[in-house]
Each structure stands twice: as C-alpha cells, then as structure tokens.
Amino acid sequence: MDTLITGAYVATIDGQGTEFADGYVAVVDGRIAAVGSGAAPAEYSGLRRVDGAGCLVTPGLVNTHHHLYQWGTRGYAQQEDLFGWLVALYPVWAGINAEIVSATSAAGLGMLALSGCTAAADHHYVFPRDGGDVFEALIDAGRRIGIRLHAIRGSMDRGESKGGLPPDSIVEETDEALAETERAIGKYHDSSAGAKIQVAVGPCSPFSASTELMREAAGLARRHGVRLHTHLAETQDEEEQCLREFGKTPVAYAEDLGWLGSDVWLAHGVHLHDDEIALMGRTGTGIAHCPSSNARLGSGMAPVRALLDVNAPVGLGVDGVASNESGGLAEELRQALFTARQRGGAKALTVRQALWVGTMGGARCLGRAADIGSIEPGKLADLAIWRVDTIAHAGIVDPVAALVLGRVPPLEMLLVGGEPVVGNDRLLTADEPTLARDLAKACQALRN
Secondary structure, eight states, rough: EEEEEEEEEEEOOOOTTEEEEEEEEETTTEEEEEEEEOOGGGGTSEEEEEETTTEEEEOOOOEEOOOOGGGGGGTTTTTTOHHHHHHHHHHHHHOOOOHHHHHHHHHHHHHHHTTTTTEEEEEOOOOOTTOOHHHHHHHHHHHOOOOOOEEEEEOOOOOGGGTOOSGGGOOOOHOOOOOHHHHHHHHHOOOOOSSSSSEEEEEEETEEEEEEEHHHHHHHHHHHHEEEEEHHHHHEEHHHHHHHHHHSHHHHHHHHHOOOOEEEEEEEEOOHHHHHHHHHHHHEEEEOOOOHHHHHOOOOOOOHHHHHTTOOEEEEOOOTTTTTTOOSSSSHHHHHHHHHHHHHOOSSSOOHHHHIIIIIIHHHHHTOTSSSSSOOOBOOOOOOEEOOOOOTTOSSSSSHHHHHHOOEEEEEEEEEETTTEEEEEEESSSSSHHHHHHHHHHHHHHHH
C-alpha cells in the first residue's frame, strides 16, 4: 500500500546516522520513495496518510538466529547449561511433526512481528523420521504471517551412536541431509531482491554434524549461491570438545572446512580469541549475537564491541525460545547494550549502535544490506512505527533511547514491503487467539 508517514521522529540508520525530528517517509510500490524533514513533497500528497505524531520510525528489526519449533518447549531445563539443556530437550523435540511446527512457527513469527521484526532467520535442524514435512510447515507459516523468512535447512548426522548428543531418531544420513537440503533450495529459495522466502544451508554444529557434512554442505551452498549458517563458539565446553576431537578451536576447525567468508554468518560467537575476532573482520564472517539466550544458559558474553571495531557483520538473534522464553526481538536491543557494557564498560555500546546492530547489522549478516536495514530511497519499505508518547515513554528526551533503554513500545504499525503486518499493536495477518490456542495444543502434544 502506498503510504505517507508524517510528523514522526525518523531514525534512518543510514551511513551518516541521519535523523529527522519532524520527519516523513513516503512508500510507493513497496519501496521507500523519499524520506526527509518537515512537509513531504507535493507529489506524495495523495498517498494514504499515517499520522506519526508521537512516534519513532525505524527500519524493521532483523532477527538473525531463531529456532521456531522450540516454542513448544518453553520453560524446560531451567538450570542447565547448553549441553545439559540439549540432553534434556532433544528427546522432547523428537516428538515434533509438521502440525506442531506449523503451530509453533506461526505463533513465533507472529510474536516477532509484534516486537518490530520484519525479517527473521530460522535454523531448523530436527527431522524426526515420522514427523512429515516439517520444513514445508515452517515455510507455510512464514507465508501466513508475512514477514521475510530466511529458512535455514539445518541438518545433523551425528546421533548418540556416533558420539553426538541428539537421539539417532532425529538425525539423518549424510547423503540424505545433503540431498534434502538441495531439494529445499530448489523448491523454496527466491533470490530476488524483494524475496519473502530465502533458504540457507545450516548443519547444526561441530558436535552434531560430521566433518564430511560440514565440508560438503559448504560446497553445496556455494554451488547454489545461498548463504551458510551454523552454531559456533557458543560455550567453553564446545571449545574443549573441538580441541579433543580435532586438535583445534571451533573457529580454526570452521576455517579448515571452508566455513568462514562473506557468505557465512555464525550463531553466538561467544568464545572468540583475539586473533579469531580479527579473522572475522578480515573474512567478513557475520555473528548472530543472542544476548538473552547466552545469559539464560550461562554461556558467556559475545565480544560485540571488538567485532564491530574490526567491521565484522554483527546482528541480533532471539535464538530458540526454549532458551529465551520472551521470543521478541526488540528487547534484545537493550539486552545487547547491557551485555556489551557489562563486558566493556559504559562506553562499549551506544543506543544508536545497538539499533544499528538490530537493523543494518542483521541485514549485513543475511546478505540483504542493499535492500533492508535502513530507511533510504530505493530500499524495501520494511518499517517499524513505535509509539513513544505513552506513559511508559512520554518525556524521555531521546526517542531512540526510549526504544532501546525503555520497555518495548507499542507498535503503531509494522510494514513489510509497504504492506501492514501489525496495526495498533495487533497482528493483522493472523488471529492472535487462534495462534495461541494452536500453540497451546502443540505444547500439550509434546508434553504427552
């Protein structure tokens, strides 16, 4: 829908950090036609008008790492670290099927939209043998809710019988995993600039995917021109296991297998040595920073300030909601800022840098910085309009600080390619009570 937003505070997140205290944004044919201060040019006067008084307009937030199926297991394993948490939850996840993934994914994507997210990367790597087409269920949920979905076709081929953590019932044979990944790319991946659905390649982790699967998956992704994603350097236990098995750190192992580069983004990157941080910058390898999940599991704090200083792409991730029960992305802005300051002091990250990580940083990780992540003419109209004039935010001198440091503001509107997905803080593309009922049913099915 062609739209003119007027009278708002606009934080563009462009290369110059341009902001307009009394700004407008014109949206035509799903893209940003103009942005500026004061009255909009007369040529846009006929567009549907949205009064932005009392609002902050930002680019839509970009979620770079998620596991939507985990909406079925929130609240489990509350005092476990990563490995203990996985051992507790893998047997439960063995019960997922297409119906459960449909319900959990739709609810999770709806919650992301309500938290200002217009693009999300979901890493799905659990494929029970009798669960049906769970990946297609994920894709269908993305189409239903209407935000951009980067569906990562994950895989595991190291079950318990091969020294891995997951039950054998949810892992695949190596050749099967590669064939199904290639099928998913051919069936679902859209390489166009305005794509709503894209597919990436994502063996789960060095401790659940074999060396052969990791290496062959990287080659497969590059033959098809799609991106690569995996978990890496999340915990100290992971590093110790990699040193025992391979004689090298997770990052060195990934480098040997072709898993560093500008087409790769890695989940977590908590335990990185100084030379590895520099390597991330030199190779352009992205990091999906998941501060709440890392805190929930006691994994540590990613070196975000150091990564930004070497120009490595850094985006925000919610991670699976079995390790971040909130499931929203906007609150990760504040959590990222607090985590950075806990690690590096009060000057480690500003509110605008936190917002940049949650928008442009995420767009860089997903390879979409040319089309999303900032409010600039020609880019896709993925926009979040936040109300900052309610009792929770009125009087905060800086609207960006109100968003990042305050509680999550109500969403006046969320646009994806100019189409409304949220209005008046309500989801427009699906019925929220129905999503909640379907989610509760899916959770009960897993408990049973």
